[in-house]
Amino acid sequence: MNAKYGSILMLLLASSTLLNAQKSKSYDLKSPDGNISLHLEAADKLQWSVMHKGQSIIIPSAISLQLESGEVLGDKARIVSAPMQKANATIQAINYKKTSIPDQYNQLTLNCKGDYGVIFRVYNDAVAYRFFTRRKGELVIKAEEAMINFTDDHKAFIPIQWDYRGGQNFNSSFEALYHEIKLSQFPKDSLAFLPLLVDVGQNKKVVLLEADLEDYPGMYVDLNQTGKGFKGVYAPYPLEAQLGGSGGMNLIPSKRADYIAKTTGTRSFPWRALAISEQDKDLLNNDIVQKLAAPSRIADVSWIEAGQAAWDWWSSRTISHVDFKAGNNTQTYKYYIDFAAANHVKYIVIDAGWSDRMDLLKINPALNLQEIVDYGKLKNVGVVIWAYWYAVSQGMDKAFPVYAKMGVKGFKIDFIDRDDQVVVKSLYDIAKLAADNKLLVDYHGAFKPTGLQRTYPNVIGYEGVKGLENFKWANEDQPRYTVSIPFIRMMAGPMDYTSGAFRNVNQANFRPINNLPMAKGTRCNQLAQFVVFEAPFQMLSDNPTTYIKEQECTDFMTKIPATFDETVALDGKVAEYVALARRKGDTWFVGAMTNWTPRELTLDFSFLPSGNYEAEVFKDGLNADRDGTDYKKEVLTISSGAKVPVQLSGGGGWVARIKKVN
Incomplete structure (x- = not known):
């Protein structure tokens, strides 16, 4: 190639490069x-x-x-x-x-x-x-x-x-x-x-x-x-x-x-x-998914009520000191309703077994669902019923109006286990039809929330988390997980972790049990989860018999709201520990949790408006490292701006209910 043609070629290449750069x-x-x-x-x-x-x-x-x-x-x-x-x-x-x-x-x-x-x-x-x-x-x-x-x-x-x-x-x-x-x-x-x-x-x-x-x-x-x-x-x-x-x-x-x-x-x-x-703690109060979600498509949301629910499945309906055979029957669920009413719990959940798995309109003859629902109305306790997603997707057009007329408050829908386009669309369709019939929805066995709970606020629960149910069969490091998910999974939205286990043990004493399961960590760790975890439909995982025996803890647990007016992130490190405060009306709730490492935190109460406050506190007992059920209740006087030392046992927790006194 001679110099003349080489120069022309270089000029063309330069022009081409310049043209591309201009694009x-x-x-x-x-x-x-x-x-x-x-x-x-x-x-x-x-x-x-x-x-x-x-x-x-x-x-x-x-x-x-x-x-x-x-x-x-x-x-x-x-x-x-x-x-x-x-x-x-x-x-x-x-x-x-x-x-x-x-x-x-x-x-x-x-x-x-x-x-x-x-x-x-x-x-x-x-x-x-x-x-x-x-x-x-x-x-x-x-x-x-x-x-x-x-x-x-x-x-x-x-x-x-x-x-x-x-x-x-x-x-x-x-x-x-x-x-x-x-x-x-x-x-x-x-x-x-x-x-x-x-x-x-x-x-x-x-x-x-x-x-x-x-x-x-x-x-x-x-x-x-x-x-x-x-x-x-x-x-x-x-x-x-x-x-x-x-x-x-x-x-x-x-x-x-x-x-x-x-x-x-x-x-x-x-x-x-x-x-x-x-700072890790900033993730505890991030709202990006809510901000990006489509606005509510339900004009009247007055009928949608968050709340706690007494739940039968985790402890396999194992109740005692009653004069009937516990199981999937009318007497058992009336007992659950009595417990819920006595403890101001808004709902009970009737889990698998009340109906035919494939046909939601075929009710188990061992129980009278209408009688249970009517009994709940007398006691001001709503009834939510469980169903397979497949059965709901095939039969909701007929089933939803029937159960809404009966007075059922909603459906817990399970075994979705996919998130392809067909299933994602189905969850929106279910939420809409449920809203049309004024039914609540709790999606269990589902992928993480992505804002559907804002678009259809009747969707008040989501699983998509490795919840407490795993303690029935798995020996894993759940205390580390429970101080990881508030910074990660909870960023997506509510999580149906199903807290509230009262058979609390350390790692050495834990073993998987089906009917009366244990939970790793302390009693106060479980109580703190009710503050830390976002769950508008908050399950009480353990059975009424256990809760009645531990009435002091039960009274405190059932006073914790399922939704809040304000959240303040206090402290935390992913997979290590977490502490946050939430306000409902004029009452504040504070929860702190740690992994298996015992630690002392200093909580800053500058978030409180000026004045003096009375704090009802549940904290790990001195022997909680040996017996996870060990706790101490105390009443503290706290002023705005106070720096309060909090001692956490391994797998432990600290939780407080705070009211202004002057």
């Missing part, structure tokens, strides 16, 4: 307080990155939606407009940990050629984005690209899917302890579900979440090719399914499509969110 567009968006910076690059790929106070949190990470046609929304995006807006509003919350939520953010919307776009929001404690489309007809989503690239091989708390229902991937109870591992140690051929937490250094934690998940599959993550980040993975759309799995009552897809969703062409897709904290 790339970048955008920047900051949080209202200026601490979080979001940077976007729109070129061949649409990539986002995040900084917090100058520290790089997320390095360029690609996002896109691939359609069945082959079109990729986000690749080579041609930006038509990029308007910015600010929001500073207040959300009035229903059955939540606070009554009002400040909703302040800055937003950038990329409107792209092709009738689609992406919305980005930056809050003072979180970053989120979502795709939207404005097209006619139907869209088939082949795949979604959601990369989250971190700067280093950080330590993380990751719930790895393990209990494959029916032996199939994407079928799970969504219950797992956290793998506390480096990102690069993510197990091969595994998936993790959200939320999960990453320690990004400088005391900062990042929690990955999704919100407003409607008519779309939930997001799992796998390690991406960088070895220092995640990629989104989604259950393919189910084409055929068969009963199988746990007890033969899971609906297990036997054939899946090569796409993840078939949906309307004009819609918004789920939010992908990162919550960022400088």
Whole structure:
């Protein structure tokens, strides 16, 4: 090649590079307080990155939606407009940990050629984005690209899917302890579900979440090719399914499509969110999922009441000192109602066995459900009944009106165990029909909440957590887990952990028992969970006989509300300990818990308005390390601003009910 042609070629290459560079567009968006910076690059790929106070949190990470046609929304995006807006509003919350939520953010919307776009929001404690489309007809989503690239091989708390229902991937109870591992140690051929937490250094934690998940599959993550980040993975759309799995009552897809969703062409897709904290305790009072959720679709919410529920399943209806045979029968549930009424508990739950598993209208002849419900009305105690998701999905059109007319207050719906598009849509459909019939819903055996509880506030419970039921069969480090989930799983919303076990033991004395199960840790740890854990439908897991024998603790436990007007995070470290305060009316409740490490905390009561207060306190007894049931009750005088030392036994707790005296 001679010099003349070489120069021409170099000029053409330079012009091409310049042309490509001109096609790339970048955008920047900051949080209202200026601490979080979001940077976007729109070129061949649409990539986002995040900084917090100058520290790089997320390095360029690609996002896109691939359609069945082959079109990729986000690749080579041609930006038509990029308007910015600010929001500073207040959300009035229903059955939540606070009554009002400040909703302040800055937003950038990329409107792209092709009738689609992406919305980005930056809050003072979180970053989120979502795709939207404005097209006619139907869209088939082949795949979604959601990369989250971190700067280093950080330590993380990751719930790895393990209990494959029916032996199939994407079928799970969504219950797992956290793998506390480096990102690069993510197990091969595994998936993790959200939320999960990453320690990004400088005391900062990042929690990955999704919100407003409607008519779309939930997001799992796998390690991406960088070895220092995640990629989104989604259950393919189910084409055929068969009963199988746990007890033969899971609906297990036997054939899946090569796409993840078939949906309307004009819609918004789920939010992908990162919550960022400088102190672990800040995660205890983060509202990002509530902020991103769709507003309530129920005009009249006056009939929706949160509350505690006496529950039969955990202790296998094992009651004693009664003149009838305990079991799945009318006398047993009247006894539960009597207990609930005497202790001002709003509900009882009738768990599995009251009806045919497949046909909700076939009631077990051993009990008279109408008589039980009517007896509950006389005692001002509502009755909630359990059902398999499959039976509900097949029979709710007939069953919901029947049981609503009977006076049943709601359904606890179990063994959902999937989060593909079909199931996610089903949970919205169930919530809507239940609301139409003024029925409450508690989703058990379900994936994590993503805001449905705001959109349909009659959904007052969610499992998606490795709850107390596991003590019936597993010997695991639950005390560490119970001081991990408030910073991770509870970020997504309420969790039906089913607290309240009164057979409390240390690790050496624990053994799995089915009918009268034990719980690891102390009595005061269990009591503190009623304050720490967010649960608008709060189960009392143990049986009435046990609670009556321990009336002093029962009286305290049943005075703790299921929802609150205000929450204040006091102290905490992920997997180590947690302490927070919640207010209902003019009464404050404070709960603190630790893992197996005994420790002393100093709680700062500056959150109290000025004045003097009386605190009814339950704390670990001096011998709680040997006998978990050992506790001490005392009454303290506390003034606003007081610094109170709190001693926690291994697996222990401390809990207080505080009223102003002058």
